[in-house]
Amino acid sequence: MALPPDRIDRFARHIVLPEIGGAGQVALAERHVALVGLGGIGSPALQYLAGAGIGRFTLIDDGRVELSNLQRQTIYAERDVGHGKAVSARRWLANFDQAIAVELADRRVGADTARAAIAGADLVLDGTDNFATRLAISDACVASGIPLLSAAVGRFQGQVGAFAGHLPGEACYRCYVGDAFDADDCDTCAEDGMLGAMSGWTGTFAAMQAVRVLLDDKSAFGDPQWGRLHLLDGLKPAMRTLRIAKDPACRGCGTPPDA
Numbered sequence: 001m002a003l004p005p006d007r008i009d010r011f012a013r014h015i016v017l018p019e020i021g022g023a024g025q026v027a028l029a030e031r032h033v034a035l036v037g038l039g040g041i042g043s044p045a046l047q048y049l050a051g052a053g054i055g056r057f058t059l060i061d062d063g064r065v066e067l068s069n070l071q072r073q074t075i076y077a078e079r080d081v082g083h084g085k086a087v088s089a090r091r092w093l094a095n096f097d098q099a100i101a102v103e104l105a106d107r108r109v110g111a112d113t114a115r116a117a118i119a120g121a122d123l124v125l126d127g128t129d130n131f132a133t134r135l136a137i138s139d140a141c142v143a144s145g146i147p148l149l150s151a152a153v154g155r156f157q158g159q160v161g162a163f164a165g166h167l168p169g170e171a172c173y174r175c176y177v178g179d180a181f182d183a184d185d186c187d188t189c190a191e192d193g194m195l196g197a198m199s200g201w202t203g204t205f206a207a208m209q210a211v212r213v214l215l216d217d218k219s220a221f222g223d224p225q226w227g228r229l230h231l232l233d234g235l236k237p238a239m240r241t242l243r244i245a246k247d248p249a250c251r252g253c254g255t256p257p258d259a
């Protein structure tokens with residue numbers, strides 16, 4: 001595949017980077033990202049991934065835009081309030097770049113529906129706000145052999161980690177958090193509050209890490225950094241990185257005892 005002249009012009013600042021280059025840009029155009037959760041993380045992540053020239057998205061969210069979302073969910077405007085997030089996100093994408101293919105899933109994603117929702121994706125970016133959904137998505141990623149970039153944010157703290165539990169020796173998100181959160185244990189963003197720019201930092205950092213995963217073996221920037229969890233502290237500000245090990249007994253990605 002070669003990029004047409006208008007696309008070469010559009011992505012000129014990428015293509016001139018030796019770490020991405022023409023080959024990397026072509027690879028991005030061939031990639032399909034499933035975005036689960038179109039909120040404080042999903043909004044800026046979608047903007048930078050669409051800007052990066054990702055060719056196809058599946059947009060997954062069953063929520064509606066509320067006025068209090070506009071403080072940090074950057075793809076929505078006042079006219080979107082009361083409308084579905086997935087539909088509104090598709091409208092943002094259509095205005096931004098007509099060349100991007102998009103599929104919608106505006107049903108709630110759970111253990112029974114996650115696999116179908118993410119089918120065909122090269123990467124799942126999870127920006128949802130509760131552990132039950134995150135674990136359902138993680139299990140679906142392992143079962144489908146799809147890498148997972150997990151991102152979360154609250155108050156002044158963010159975290160972004162890349163997981164490939166389908167690969168031998170690599171952790172999944174369940175290895176990290178364990179089984180205790182399968183019950184619907186929602187993070188309390190409404191009660192705890194969140195600095196808008198903090199979700200922007202976390203979401204755009206997740207977009208950058210997603211590009212790293214998507215360019216694995218395609219250009220020098222490609223480096224999925226499996227099992228590394230980056231912690232973003234907006235108060236100091238500072239970052240640090242943890243290494244998540246595979247749990248051999250993990251219910252999501254471990255080897256069953258009788259296998």
Ligand SMILES: [Zn+2]
Pocket residue numbers: 165171172173174175176246247250251252253254
């Ligand atoms: Zn695991």
